[in-house]
Amino acid sequence: xxxxxxxxxxxxxxxxxxxxxxxxxxxxxxxxxxxxxxxxxxxxxxxxxxxxxxxxxxxxxxxxxxxxxxxxxxxxxxxxxxxxxxxxxxxxxxxxxxxxxxxxxxxxxxxxxxxxxxxxxxxxxxxxxxxxxxxxxxxxxxxxxxxxxxxxxxxxxxxxxxxxxxxxxxxxxxxxxxxxxxxxxxxxxxxxxxxxxxxxxxxxxxxxxxxxxxxxxxxxxxxxxxxxxxxxxxxxxxxxxxxxxx
Amino acid sequence: xxxxxxxxxxxxxxxxxxxxxxxxxxxxxxxxxxxxxxxxxxxxxxxxxxxxxxxxxxxxxxxxxxxxxxxxxxxxxxxxxxxxxxxxxxxxxxxxxxxxxxxxxxxxxxxxxxxxx
Amino acid sequence: xxxxxxxxxxxxxxxxxxxxxxxxxxxxxxxxxxxxxxxxxxxxxxxxxxxxxxxxxxxxxxxxxxxxxxxxxxxxxxxxxxxxxxxxxxxxxxxxxxxxxxxxxxxxxxxxxxxxxxxxxxxxxxxxxxxxxxxxxx
Numbered sequence: 242x243x244x245x246x247x248x249x250x251x252x253x254x255x256x257x258x259x260x261x262x263x264x265x266x267x268x269x270x271x272x273x274x275x276x277x278x279x280x281x282x283x284x285x286x287x288x289x290x291x292x293x294x295x296x297x298x299x300x301x302x303x304x305x306x307x308x309x310x311x312x313x314x315x316x317x318x319x320x321x322x323x324x325x326x327x328x329x330x331x332x333x334x335x336x337x338x339x340x341x342x343x344x345x346x347x348x349x350x351x352x353x354x355x356x357x358x359x360x361x362x363x364x365x366x367x368x369x370x371x372x373x374x375x376x377x378x379x380x381x382x383x384x385x386x387x388x389x390x391x392x393x394x395x396x397x398x399x400x401x402x403x404x405x406x407x408x409x410x411x412x413x414x415x416x417x418x419x420x421x422x423x424x425x426x427x428x429x430x431x432x433x434x435x436x437x438x439x440x441x442x443x444x445x446x447x448x449x450x451x452x453x454x455x456x457x458x459x460x461x462x463x464x465x466x467x468x469x470x471x472x473x474x475x476x477x478x479x480x481x482x483x484x485x486x487x
Numbered sequence: 488x489x490x491x492x493x494x495x496x497x498x499x500x501x502x503x504x505x506x507x508x509x510x511x512x513x514x515x516x517x518x519x520x521x522x523x524x525x526x527x528x529x530x531x532x533x534x535x536x537x538x539x540x541x542x543x544x545x546x547x548x549x550x551x552x553x554x555x556x557x558x559x560x561x562x563x564x565x566x567x568x569x570x571x572x573x574x575x576x577x578x579x580x581x582x583x584x585x586x587x588x589x590x591x592x593x594x595x596x597x598x599x600x601x602x603x604x
Numbered sequence: 605x606x607x608x609x610x611x612x613x614x615x616x617x618x619x620x621x622x623x624x625x626x627x628x629x630x631x632x633x634x635x636x637x638x639x640x641x642x643x644x645x646x647x648x649x650x651x652x653x654x655x656x657x658x659x660x661x662x663x664x665x666x667x668x669x670x671x672x673x674x675x676x677x678x679x680x681x682x683x684x685x686x687x688x689x690x691x692x693x694x695x696x697x698x699x700x701x702x703x704x705x706x707x708x709x710x711x712x713x714x715x716x717x718x719x720x721x722x723x724x725x726x727x728x729x730x731x732x733x734x735x736x737x738x739x740x741x742x
Contacts, residue, residue, distance in 0.1 A: 255617035311631070338618035346618060379712055401634065404623040405570060444494040447566045448701065449637045467705030471502075474495040508647050509695035514732035516650055516691055518739055519657060520684030524676040528740055533665040539738055540661055549658070556651050563644035571638055573625050592651065599655055603662045 246270040246321050247328035248279050250291065253339050261339070264288070265328070268321070276316035276331060277305050280343075293343035300457060303393030307343050308332040313395035313455045334398035336407075350394055353410055356436050357418035362429030380425040387420035387465055389458040396452035396462050402445055409445040410437070412452035412462030419465040422472075438473045446470075497562055497586070504559025507552050537604070546600045553596035554589075561585035643694035646687040653684070699724045 249263045266287050268279040277295055284291050295305040298317040305316045310330050321329065337345035367374075396412035397403050403411050418437055422430045437443055446466045453463040523530040531539075539545055565585045569575045624630070628638040653675075660671040674680060702724050703717025 253619050255619070259619075261619065261621075335621065336623075338615065338620050340618055346615075379714075382714070401623060401627050402570060404627070405573060406575065438495070440492070440494060444498065447570060447637075447641065449634070450701075451633060453704075454633065461704065464704035467701070468707060470495075470498055471705065474499045477495040478499075504647075505694075505698050508650075508691070509698040510728050510731045511735065512647065512650055512691045513688065513695055513728075514735045515654065516684065516688045518736065520650075520653065520675065521681070521688055523672065524681050524684070530672055531739055533661065533668045535739075536661045536668065540658065545738075549654070553651050553655065556647050560644045560648035560651070563641050564648070567638070567641040567644070571628060571641070573623075592655075596651075596655055599659045599662065603658070 244270055246279070246325060248276075248283065249328050249330045250280070250283065250343070251330075251332040252291075252342055253333070254290075255341060261332070263330070270321045270325065270327075272320070272322045274321045276307070276309055276314070276319045276321060276329065279321055279329075280316065280331070291343075292341045301391060303391035306334050306393045306395050306398065308334060308398065313398035315393060315395070315457045318457060334394060336398050336400065336404040337394070347394060349407060350392070350397060350411070350413070353414040354392070354417065357410070357414050357433055358429060358436075359414075359417040359421055361421060361424060361427045362432060363426075364428050374426040376425055383425070384420050384423035387416050387423070387460055390417055390420070390460045391458055393457065395455045395457065396460075399451035399455040401449055401451070402447060406441070406445060408441040410439075410442045412446075412466065413460075415443060415446075415469060416460050416462040416465040419469055422469075434473065434476065437469060438476075443469050443473060497558070500555060500558035501562035502559075504555035504557070504562075508556045508559055511548075511552055512556070540600075540603050546603070550596060550600050553600075554593040557589040557592040557596075558586070561589040639690075639693065640697045643690040643697075646690040647694065649683065649687055650691060653687075695728060699728065 245267045248266050248268055250266060251261045252258075252264050253261050266279075266283045268274075268282045268287075270279075275298075277298055280291065280293055280295075284293075293305070293307070295317065296302040298305070300315055300318050303315070306313060307316050308314070308331070309316065309319050310324065313334060316331070321327075331343065333339045333343045333345045337347065337349070340346055390413055392413060394413065396416075400409075400412055403409050415437060418433050421427045422433060443466050446463075448463060448467060450463045453461045456462065518528070522528045540549075562585075565581050568581055569578075574581070628634045657671055657675075660667040675684070699721055703721050706720060707717075708715040708720050
């Protein structure tokens with residue numbers, strides 16, 4: 242059947258089983274269908290017990306990330322036809338604990354995200370009467386790329402270092418820290434440095450580079466981390482050679 | 488305020504070693520390791536080598552190359568052992584061994600280079 | 605590090621899959637990474653080899669001749685050929701990564717990553733020519 246494709250979907254029902262098993266479903270495969278459409282078809286027509294997360298189905302909310310044939314993907318942006326004749330293996334994102342079927346626990350990332358303080362910090366807020374904080378297009382370009390992150394965590398799923406050491410702060414959190422560090426309106430870089438320059442911050446990264454390859458928004462977290470290593474190293478040198486701070 | 492720990496320094500040594508070894512090693516290795524032994528090019532005479540090595544600038548560059556490359560090796564090897572074999576629990580032993588070799592190697596390199604007439 | 609999310613690490617029913625010790629064999633890009641990291645062994649070997657060579661030069665013409673002979677032995681030659689490939693791979697991967705790690709500004713304009721990388725390749729070529737000229741040419 243050329244107009245159908247087989248999905249091998251990972252199932253984990255914690256009350257029944259202790260490891261993942263795979264269920265196979267035949268789903269229609271028109272050229273405009275993505276993997277998420279296939280899963281929705283299963284849920285609606287074939288097996289209502291399947292659990293997975295999704296929301297916007299247009300690459301903005303970042304909730305439908307799964308491993309498709311071993312690669313972390315947004316299932317709303319991964320076309321079934323690209324994998325013809327199949328089968329396609331759909332698994333929960335690796336490196337995270339699996340709660341049920343294709344749903345993983347994202348608590349660890351949520352905590353890390355807050356630790357890097359991803360918001361604009363000012364030493365002193367200027368009064369509204371003085372107007373807005375202005376920025377030139379060049380200043381915007383410095384961080385714009387990093388602001389595209391949708392917290393889909395595909396980078397964490399692709400990062401073997403995070404898989405090996407869950408304490409590692411990880412790609413997206415560091416890239417988002419850089420998004421604010423490089424923002425001309427922000428004055429919180431030294432605040433973030435304490436967290437970023439820990440052992441489990443940037444120094445855990447050995448630049449495998451997979452985070453950047455799987456990022457659906459072209460954020461380049463690997464680049465953000467390497468750049469920050471240089472920044473942190475130079476700051477360390479400054480702290481020793483110019484203890485008073487120039 | 489930044490807490491001082493050795494990681495940034497080790498990383499700087501690693502990177503500097505990475506750049507320097509990438510710039511200088513391929514050609515040196517191609518000549519001494521491959522081209523001369525295969526006889527593609529005649530090896531320089533002893534007198535020529537002494538002349539090249541006699542220049543203090545050569546020795547400074549070589550010393551920097553040796554020292555930084557050793558720290559580059561130590562840093563990468565340490566992390567490869569952690570990630571590739573998952574033996575992070577041996578952290579301290581590995582760090583002492585790898586950076587220890589780099590420090591001793593640097594000393595040996597200095598000694599050998601300063602021996603040349 | 606985990607302060608408030610305490611129940612998560614110990615949740616009895618959540619499935620945790622351990623990363624295989626041989627994770628770097630599972631994907632070509634991971635394997636390429638481990639090859640890149642492994643290149644450091646050959647960088648280390650080359651330092652040792654150069655130290656032996658310099659030491660031999662310092663000891664006089666006889667020991668220099670002996671080390672040239674030794675480096676033509678099949679296993680040394682083989683090791684050096686492999687080392688050359690790895691060191692060249694190291695150089696290429698290092699320069700490839702430069703635009704990601706190093707952002708250069710001239711005044712307010714950001715120098716394109718390709719240009720920064722090209723500058724590194726140029727420096728590599730220049731250094732190589734200089735070395736060849738010093739050792740073989742002069």
